[in-house]
Amino acid sequence: MPQAGSSIKSDSISSDTPAASQRPRWNPWLIVSGAVALAVAAPIVALVVTASAGSEGLWAHLTGSILPAAIRDTLILLTGVGILTAVIGTGTAWLVAAHDFPGRRIFDWALLLPLAVPTYIIAYAYLDVMHPVGPVQTALRALLGIDSPRDFRLPDIRSMAGCIFVLGFVLYPYVYLTTRAMFLMQSANLIDAARTLGAGRRGVFLRIALPLARPAVAIGVSLALLETLNDIGAAEFLGVRTLTVSVYTTWVTRSDLPGAAQIAIAMLTVVVLVVLLERWARRQRRYANDAQHPRPLARHRLRRGAGVAAALVCALPVLIGFIVPTWYLVDQTIARIRFAGISPAIPAEVLNTVLLSAIATVLTIVAALVVVYAVRLGRGAAPRVLARTASLGYAVPGTVLAIGLLPVITGIEAIVDTGATRVFGVSTGLFLLGSGAAVVYAYVARFLAISAGSLEAGFSRVSPSIDAAARTLGAGAGRTLLQVHVPMLRPALATGALLVFVDCMKELPATLLLRPLGFETLATHLYGEAIRGTYEEAAIAALLIVAVGLVPVLILVRLGVRGEAEAGMTASVRAPASD
């Protein structure tokens, strides 16, 4: 590359070089990082301003009759979903990672499939499937010879237990993903040592593998919990009034935006707890990766009966979290196409959805890369604070973020419009809201934390001595990033990108509020149909969301398989424990 020489010079002010002590501490990375952090923080600041505009007596009503119940229900829901995802995710990950049994290769990736099913879709699928007039209970009554649902019914799914059940079975893959990777990377030495010392397989799991995997479990659970906090469709649909739902109803039915903003801020404290859990877990994790020469774990072949049992245990979450809802959507879609045909708007909606999500994913990854790399380059608290700030968006439910974004976006539009009119005589009008850029902004602000998280994890596996070597050989910070880090970070980049893409595609509340006139995505189409109570009409859009969502999950699966091979490579450059 011909210009490389000059760019190295311009980049050499990084704090890693001795010259840094004489130069100002800020650098281009920090400036971009600051801009990203500002962009994410702006809607939250706007929200705080909104909250402070609340009328007197409002807070009394909130603390008196809304918050106690909403906080209680939110905590119960989080506890339930946390336990369920931890048990399912860790259990299946251990079976798949350390054992061999019939179908193991299939379950290895199939256990990720529920990741493609958004929470609001699984909720309405199960309401239909488990309803007294739905297929399960109808078949059950036929089996028992009971005529009327008045004589025999299963408990209603519209309850806290039902909500925990459906959320748990679509969110466990977060735990499965992180924990399985940890089990695969764990040194076999420790486990062999334990077995030599006479530990049984159960003892190895409970006393060696599980404690070592605890940080991974915590990271997965905290991701699942953040998803739970953001969910509005499933909880609202199943009648669980969480804080998120309260924010929503306070804003919508009382037209009380300040009140909604205040509950949102109360909610942030719960979020902070979850994020702290996640941070703690990440800090713990490096002790688990401490081995000098990790070897892959030798899988223990299960005998016939145990093997079949393991297959059944792994099949259950796939069945509940993916096969049943998908089967239901296919069934409903076929019925719908027979009855009314396919809406001609669907192809355009697919294109809109993919386009918006793809643009947002690229921007998110680039922004996250800069923010995380700035932390690696920088000394002092500034880059860290900026990185934390840039990750705040994920903690704010989409609806709330969208309300905060509105004044920010229209403010930018007003400034640009005034400037353009004065200088060029051209009015730019609502160029952000009118072009879909506002939706992309919301996606980036909301999902930056996901890609930043996976990049952080990726960077932590690259020893600083590698940076030092690159810099000694004359590469600047930018070249080191592009030619040294990015190739090594490929799995982390891909994982981050795919998670962001799927989340963008499923995103509903911000899309609903910020999209341009006459612009529909699959999610907004689905929502429009679902709130009319015409679920069958929504089935086509829902099936498409699941189908498109499957593509990145399947790519994730392929990468995951390759990731096993690369684990050895990354392990060899892993930072020493003292780092």
Place this chain on the structure above:
Amino acid sequence: MHNNKLRNGRGVLAAAVLVGIAGISAEASADVNLYTTREPGLIQPLLDAFTQETGIKVNSIFVRDGLAERVAAEGQRSPADVLMTVDFGNLIDLVEKGLTQPIDSEVLNDAVPENLRGEDGHWYALSMRARVVYAAKDLDIDSFTYEQLGDAEWRGKLCIRSGQHPYNTAMIAAHLVYHGEEATRTWLEGMKQNLARAATGGDRDVARDIMGGICDIGVGNSYYVGLMRGGRGGPEQQKWGDAIKVILPTFEGGGTHVNISGAAIARYSPNKDEAVQLLEYLVSDAAQKLYAEANYEYPVKEGAAIDPIIAALGDLEVDPTPLTDIAQQRGAASRLVDQVGFDQ
């Protein structure tokens, strides 16, 4: 390399601005821009008919929540011409937030009765729906009052959507106008004890739940009965619609509670003439007939035909309480719902 990246970044930004401008100029023709909280499927036939008749294209965006926030934030640059809602509370909110403008249209004033439009032409009702009682077929009841919904006779037998849904807060606000706060609290507590399942879902779920034996009575809007029984939602929903009987309840000494769908002209409407034309079209005989036929709603225009399925529910005697009085009690209604923990 670094600098290259920055330059590219500028290029992307410039392109984004250009795309934005292109998007705006495309919107600048004499179309009507409609912001609606109404599900697009329900009004599309009406909009198509309007376009066919006048040649004016309607660009619509369905914003279920946050309509007011979005229009307010867009301010003077807002492309919105017509604001349409499915609840008079939301409509009056828009007026109170200064997002609408008055219009003086004889066509509208002649077609819409005085109690169904705002002062100075700030808003107009376009169609009505009644909040009715769905009941199991074998129940021996022919008349019902809203007050009875809280009676101990129905413990564990009532299905209803969220108490915070605008359709319900409007009904509770009407109860507040009639009976005051204490009686309404007692009534709500009674209803809460009567719930057979969590107060959630939609009105059609009520019919399905009655069919599924979860509850005996429930509350829903009149037009859902038409949508279900008319077969519009497919054979499955037809079964739900046929599994219930429908009673037009009244307040003691009053009539049946109705809500409206309605519209207003946005304050900074860039195409006001076309916007007024759209509203005038929506109260024309042809459109009012479409409201009744396509959506099973009650027309606001006197003498317009009602769909046979809806007519068969019985004669609608609209509760005389002015909608603006009810709208004033919405905040209090919503607070009561929280205080009794209706949705919890």
